[in-house]
Amino acid sequence: xxxxxxxxxxxxxxxxxxxxxxxxxxxxxxxxxxxxxxxxxxxxxxxxxxxxxxxxxxxxxxxxxxxxxxxxxxxxxxxxxxxxxxxxxxxxxxxxxxxxxxxxxxxxxxxxxxxxxxxxxxxxxxxxxxxxxxxxxxxxxxxxxxxxxxxxxxxxxxxxxxxxxxxxxxxxxxxxxxxxxxxxxxxxxxxxxxxxxxxxxxxxxxxxxxxxxxxxxxxxxxxxxxxxxxxxxxxxxxxxxxxxxxxxxxxxxxxxxxxxxxxxxxxxxxxxxxxxxxxxxxxxxxxxxxxxxxxxxxxxxxxxxxxxxxxxxxxxxxxxxxxxxxxxxxxxxxxxxxxxxxxxxxxxxxxxxxxxxxxxxxxxxxxxxxxxxxxxxxxxxxxxxxxxxxxxxxxxxxxxxxxxxxxxxxxxxxxxxxxxxxxxxxxxxxxxxxxxxxxxxxxx
Amino acid sequence: xxxxxxxxxxxxxxxxxxxxxxxxxxxxxxxxxxxxxxxxxxxxxxxxxxxxxxxxxxxxxxxxxxxxxxxxxxxxxxxxxxxxxxxxxxxxxxxxxxxxxxxxxxxxxxxxxxxxxxxxxxxxxxxxxxxxxxxxxxxxxxxxxxxxxxxxxxxxxxxxxxxxxxxxxxxxxxxxxxxxxxxxxxxxxxxxxxxxxxxxxxxxxxxxxxxxxxxxxxxxxxxxxxxxxxxxxxxxxxxxxxxxxxxxxxxxxxxxxxxxxxxxxxxxxxxxxxxxxxxxxxxxxxxxxxxxxxxxxxxxxxxxxxxxxxxxxxxxxxxxxxxxxxxxxxxxxxxxxxxxxxxxxxxxxxxxxxxxxxxxxxxxxxxxxxxxxxxxxxxxxxxxxxxxxxxxxxxxxxxxxxxxxxxxxxxxxxxxxxxxxxxxxxxxxxxxxxxxxxxxxxxx
Numbered sequence: 001x002x003x004x005x006x007x008x009x010x011x012x013x014x015x016x017x018x019x020x021x022x023x024x025x026x027x028x029x030x031x032x033x034x035x036x037x038x039x040x041x042x043x044x045x046x047x048x049x050x051x052x053x054x055x056x057x058x059x060x061x062x063x064x065x066x067x068x069x070x071x072x073x074x075x076x077x078x079x080x081x082x083x084x085x086x087x088x089x090x091x092x093x094x095x096x097x098x099x100x101x102x103x104x105x106x107x108x109x110x111x112x113x114x115x116x117x118x119x120x121x122x123x124x125x126x127x128x129x130x131x132x133x134x135x136x137x138x139x140x141x142x143x144x145x146x147x148x149x150x151x152x153x154x155x156x157x158x159x160x161x162x163x164x165x166x167x168x169x170x171x172x173x174x175x176x177x178x179x180x181x182x183x184x185x186x187x188x189x190x191x192x193x194x195x196x197x198x199x200x201x202x203x204x205x206x207x208x209x210x211x212x213x214x215x216x217x218x219x220x221x222x223x224x225x226x227x228x229x230x231x232x233x234x235x236x237x238x239x240x241x242x243x244x245x246x247x248x249x250x251x252x253x254x255x256x257x258x259x260x261x262x263x264x265x266x267x268x269x270x271x272x273x274x275x276x277x278x279x280x281x282x283x284x285x286x287x288x289x290x291x292x293x294x295x296x297x298x299x300x301x302x303x304x305x306x307x308x309x310x311x312x313x314x315x316x317x318x319x320x321x322x323x324x325x326x327x328x329x330x331x332x333x334x335x336x337x338x339x340x341x342x343x344x345x346x347x348x349x350x351x352x353x354x355x356x357x358x359x360x361x362x363x364x365x366x367x368x369x370x371x372x373x374x375x376x377x378x379x380x381x382x383x384x385x386x387x388x389x390x391x392x393x394x395x396x397x398x399x400x401x402x403x404x405x406x407x408x409x410x411x412x413x414x415x416x417x418x419x420x421x422x423x424x425x426x427x428x429x430x431x432x433x434x435x436x437x438x439x440x441x442x443x444x
Numbered sequence: 445x446x447x448x449x450x451x452x453x454x455x456x457x458x459x460x461x462x463x464x465x466x467x468x469x470x471x472x473x474x475x476x477x478x479x480x481x482x483x484x485x486x487x488x489x490x491x492x493x494x495x496x497x498x499x500x501x502x503x504x505x506x507x508x509x510x511x512x513x514x515x516x517x518x519x520x521x522x523x524x525x526x527x528x529x530x531x532x533x534x535x536x537x538x539x540x541x542x543x544x545x546x547x548x549x550x551x552x553x554x555x556x557x558x559x560x561x562x563x564x565x566x567x568x569x570x571x572x573x574x575x576x577x578x579x580x581x582x583x584x585x586x587x588x589x590x591x592x593x594x595x596x597x598x599x600x601x602x603x604x605x606x607x608x609x610x611x612x613x614x615x616x617x618x619x620x621x622x623x624x625x626x627x628x629x630x631x632x633x634x635x636x637x638x639x640x641x642x643x644x645x646x647x648x649x650x651x652x653x654x655x656x657x658x659x660x661x662x663x664x665x666x667x668x669x670x671x672x673x674x675x676x677x678x679x680x681x682x683x684x685x686x687x688x689x690x691x692x693x694x695x696x697x698x699x700x701x702x703x704x705x706x707x708x709x710x711x712x713x714x715x716x717x718x719x720x721x722x723x724x725x726x727x728x729x730x731x732x733x734x735x736x737x738x739x740x741x742x743x744x745x746x747x748x749x750x751x752x753x754x755x756x757x758x759x760x761x762x763x764x765x766x767x768x769x770x771x772x773x774x775x776x777x778x779x780x781x782x783x784x785x786x787x788x789x790x791x792x793x794x795x796x797x798x799x800x801x802x803x804x805x806x807x808x809x810x811x812x813x814x815x816x817x818x819x820x821x822x823x824x825x826x827x828x829x830x831x832x833x834x835x836x837x838x839x840x841x842x843x844x845x846x847x848x849x850x851x852x853x854x855x856x857x858x859x860x861x862x863x864x865x866x867x868x869x870x871x872x873x874x875x876x877x878x879x880x881x882x883x884x885x886x887x888x
Contacts, residue, residue, distance in 0.1 A: 048662045052655070056502040056516040072500045148675030153628070180636060184597070184645035187631035190675035192624060197666035200659060201628035208648065211496070215644060218492045222641035231592030231634035 002228040005247040006132060007175035010166050013251065015124045022256040023429070026127050029091045031401055031425045032261045033084045033101035034065065034441055038416065039265075039336055039408030040083035041066025041443070045196040045315075049203065050079055062113040065106075066413045068444040073110035074207050077160070080106035081206035082199040085152065087336060088318050089265035089408070093130075093258060094367075094392060096137030096151055097268060100259055103156025103205040104129035104163045111164050111210060112434040119431030121167060127256050129163025129209075134255035136227070138245040140238035145190065146304075149237060153188025153201035158233075160209020161216075168217055180222015181212035183233050194308075194316040261396050263389040263404070264334045266318040269302045271388035272369035273321055277328030280383045286373045288329055288352060296321050297361035297370040307358040314341045322353035325371070336411050367391040413443040446672040449691040450576060451619035454610050457695065459568045466700040467873070470571050473535045475845055475869045476705040477528045477545035478509065478885055482860065483709075483780055483852030484527035485510025485887070489640040489759075493647065494523055506557040509550075510857045512888040517554035518651050521604070524550035525650035526643040529596065531780060532762050533709035533852070537574075537702060538811075538836060540581030540595055541712060544703055546646055547600025548573035548607045551654040555608050556878040563875030565611060571700050573607025573653075578699035580671070582689040584682035589634065590748075593681060597632025597645035602677075604653020605660075612661055624666015625656035627677050638752075638760040705840050707833040707848070708778045710762040713746045715832035716813035717765055721772030724827045730817045732773055732796060740765050741805035741814040751802040758785045766797035769815070780855050811835040857887040 040046055041064075050067060053075050060069075062076035065083055084090050085102035093100050108122050108129070117125075137144070137155045145151045161182035165175045185208035188201035216222070226232050227246060234241040264274050273296055280286050296302070308320040317323040317339050326349045327338040343349055364370060367388050373381045387393035396404070402422055409418040421440040424431065431437060484490055485508075494511060497519050504513075506520035509527055528534050529546035537544050552566050552573070561569075581588070581599045589595045605626035609619045629652035632645035660666070670676050671690060678685040708718050717740055724730045740746070752764040761767040761783050770793045771782040787793055808814060811832050817825045831837035840848070846866055853862040865884040868875065875881060 045664060048664045049659060052658045052662045052664070056518050058500040058502050058516075072502075074500050148680035150628075177641070180639065180641040181644045183633050184594075184636045184641045185631050185648050186633075187629050189627050189630075189670070189677065189680055191667050191670055191673040191677075191680075192628045193675075195624065195667045196664045197621070197624040197628045197670070200625045200656070200664065204629050204652065212644070214496045215493060218496045220489060220492045220496070220640045220644065223635050223639045226633070226635055226641070229635040231637075233633065233635075236592035236633055236635075 002243060002246045003176055003179055003224070003226050005250065006227065007172050007179060009250045010128055010162050010175050011170070011172050013128055015120060017251060018124060018127055019254060022127050022254045023123065025257045025259050026123050027426060027428060028261060028398065028401055029101045029259055030105055030126070030428065031405055031422065033090050033105050034421060034425060035405035035408040036087060036089045037065040037080055037084040038441065039089065039412040040086040042412035043086045045086050045199045046079065046083045049082055049199065053078065062110045063438045063442045065441040066443045068442060073114045074210060076110040077107045077210045078203035078207040080110065082203040085202045086199050087265040088267060089262055091259050091261050092268045093134045093137065093255060094260055096134060096141045097145060098134055098137045098155055099152045100130040100133055100159065102152065102202055103209060104133060104159045107160035107164050107206045107210040108167055109434065109438040111167055113438065115168060117167055117434050119428035119434045119437065122434040123428055125163040125167040128166050129159040130256050131254065132162040133159025135246050136233065139234055139241045139243060143239040144237060148190045150188035150190050150193065150198065150201055153205040154186045154237060156202065156205035157182045157186050157209045160206050161212040164210045164213035165216060168213060170213065170216060174216045177216035177220060177222040178213045180226040181215045181220060182209055183226035185212065186233060186237065194319055196315070258392065260390050260392060261401055263396060265336050265339050266324055267306050269305050269366065270321060270324045271390055272367060272385040273298070273371065274324050274328045274334045275388050276369055276371040276383040276385045277325050278332060280371065280373065280381065281329050281332050285381050286329065286375065290375045290377065291352070291355060291373055292376050293374040294325055294356045295372040296325060296356060296358045297372065298364050298368070299366040300360045301366055302369065303358050303360050309353065311344060314339045314344055317344045321358045322356040323349065325356045326352040335407065367393065416443045446687060446690045447620055447623055447668070447670050449694065450671065451616050451623065453694045454572055454576070454606050454619050455614070455616050457572055459564060461695060462568060462571055463698060466571050466698045467567065469701045469703050470567050471870060471872060472705060472842065472845055473545045473703055474549055474570070474872065475849055475866065477534050477549050478865060478869060479849035479852040480531060480533045481509040481524055481528040482885065483533065483856035484530040486856035487530045489530050489643045490523065490527045493526055493643065497523065506554045507882045507886045509885040510887045512886060517558045518655060520554040521551045521654045522647035522651040524554065526647040529646045530643050531709040532711060533706055535703050535705050536712045537578045537581065537699060538704055540578060540585045541589060542578055542581045542599055543596045544574040544577055544603065546596065547649040547653060548577060548603045551604035551608050551650045552611055553878065553882040555611055555654060557882065559612060561611055561878050563872035563878045563881065566878040567872055569607040569611040572610050573603040574700050574703070575698065576606040577603025579690050580677065583678055583685045583687060587683040588681060592634045594632030594634050594637065594642065594645055597649040598630045598681060600646065600649035601626045601630050601653045604650050605656040608654045608657035609660065612657060614657065614660060618660045621660035621664060621666040622657045624670040625659045625664060626653055627670035629656065630677060630681065638763055640759070702836065704834050704836060705845055707840060709780050709783050710768055711750050713749050713810065714765060714768045715834055716811060716829040717742065717815065718768050718772045718778045719832050720813055720815040720827040720829045721769050722776060724815065724817065724825065725773050725776050729825050730773065730819065734819045734821065735796065735799060735817055736820050737818040738769055738800045739816040740769060740800060740802045741816065742808050742812070743810040744804045745810055746813065747802050747804050753797065755788060758783045758788055761788045765802045766800040767793065769800045770796040779851060811837065860887045
């Protein structure tokens, strides 16, 4: 009765039972995803999707982050989830590589503009949605992503449904239906990564989750066992899924505090590679003109997800170790500018990335990397990173997160004043009206 | 390059190359799905979904079949696909058990109300959408459904995207993106069957497909190999999928003429079982009071999909051999009334269905069944059906389809005049404005 256990937990959870560490990481995650959405709102995938969806929008009730339009809350959840995740610069749940906030937070803030709720109620529902999303991810990992499921989308729709269901006060039965209505919409393929179509899946996960909750509220019934049934999520989209991971320790062991925020706008497996290259460059030992070859060694996941030598767009470059190495060594930076289409096409980047090879090396943890630079002189310079910035061992500080937010806001929304939104997000627990917070994210 | 082959075919296909048999079956399928949608519009899943979605609707541009509201075309595609399929009374592609029309036709008619097109253009796009949908289904069958995918939804989103993409005139590149944007939304679990959540998946397949085409038109780019790529649809959601089935013989061998329309509103595997029971009843040899036990023997799929002794709703009863046998023998009919919640709860049905067992029997084809009735006297009466009504060997006639349409319209929409819509659908090839046809399906 895993589905029902989840539903019962979601309905019964009390805010005072959520530990302080989970609350704080929740606030950090929200700050982070608002930042990535402000930055991502300028991306072509965001603009083109907004151009597509706004003409079909219903009541002008909800904010589109980084844009002036107001749209119905289902449409807002789609566009804000898309913008939050488009750069893959949003938060990461390390065990599953889910980006937990992008599907869940936009569904909740959009809902808050239709159904008033306090900031504390929103934050609570957010923690609960992330909990469901990441626990489902734990149960199907690592098979699920490896098989080709874009786990942020496939699990995100459940997280959004759970969070929205909690926020609108569904009872246990209706919460179960909300999970069932989410199960009917769980989708997202890794093949779409590196293209705008990825964002269609992510946007749909938020919208679909919010819709699942609304449908359940109106009596659209689902199955008894959407998660664990013989043709339910875990068995169809998992393989020997670890069912115990879904509900064991619910309310005791929380996933939210495990969440990490990323220092660079690219696949999380590249963080340590970029750290190593930035350190090499800062050390001054590897002048670019003197480099003959670069070997990046890492965990098998690094090669599996990021060995892409010939990328042609900023989006593809987000999962290219070759590109990441080149810009880190050339520019001494790896931000949204360095992962732009323009930089991907630059001759100096093309020339350097062609000298980069990616190899698996036993014993290197997934948070680590080893970069070996062979110089024209025959000398080899080695840099080893044990744990990347932004990993559990080296989390970004609150101040670093604020700085990241400001950079992203300035990138995506020139002229936007980030201070009121930053302050409001830190103070969300005391906000009488959560909708007032997202209204600060409109722009233009 | 299967995805690109599909895209090229969709863009290049000429109406004059579509054989007459495909055109005629397309008209029949449309008549059938409009009938099932008129009937299904009264179902609680339809009403509750409409109550949920209408408040979020944008421009009042498109018809909801069987209802008075006008909604934006994305919302209309969702609600009309749901209504068309809710009883599982819509058409069936026998090799895959896909219901081809429900995701595709609603996307196209909704589109036609926003972007005027002729009836011939719509019918052409419909044939092409069904082609893509069923060919993908062929490639992943039988693994895909068996694993737990609701194939109508998972393949339907591609069919809707292909059809809509053709109808709005996407070029080859954008058509490929439309397929990619569809791939990001392919979803639907068998676990939801027998509950309203099934319909959430089906509605989303139509809406998602239409949205995929609109997004592609606006430049939302997808991957090069959404269908056959290493993490694309066939490999993630299939298992040793038969890639050749997708594009071999495109434009020569058509799936549309293989489509069947069902005589009864339930799982297609039950058709022959009901035929047998109706014949037994008509023969007068099996008075209900004299029945001690009934054994239904059939293909393994019959037991797999329809051995459900203890159902509690009309929707669940659609996949219950026990219920189907009981109403056929008691009522001498198996229509929407006999699969209603009321009939499922009736004491005479409950008493008789408890005497029904379902067994696999080697050598019985999937279109056939053998029903053995053991009487209190000790005598056993046997009825064998080789091919069910509605199967390829015994298709419903055009007149039978019209009669089915009238019954469904009267059931779901009392007072609705079916004649203008029936006439318009038969004459669709000559219609200057396809939207005028669906406007005839509004009611109330």
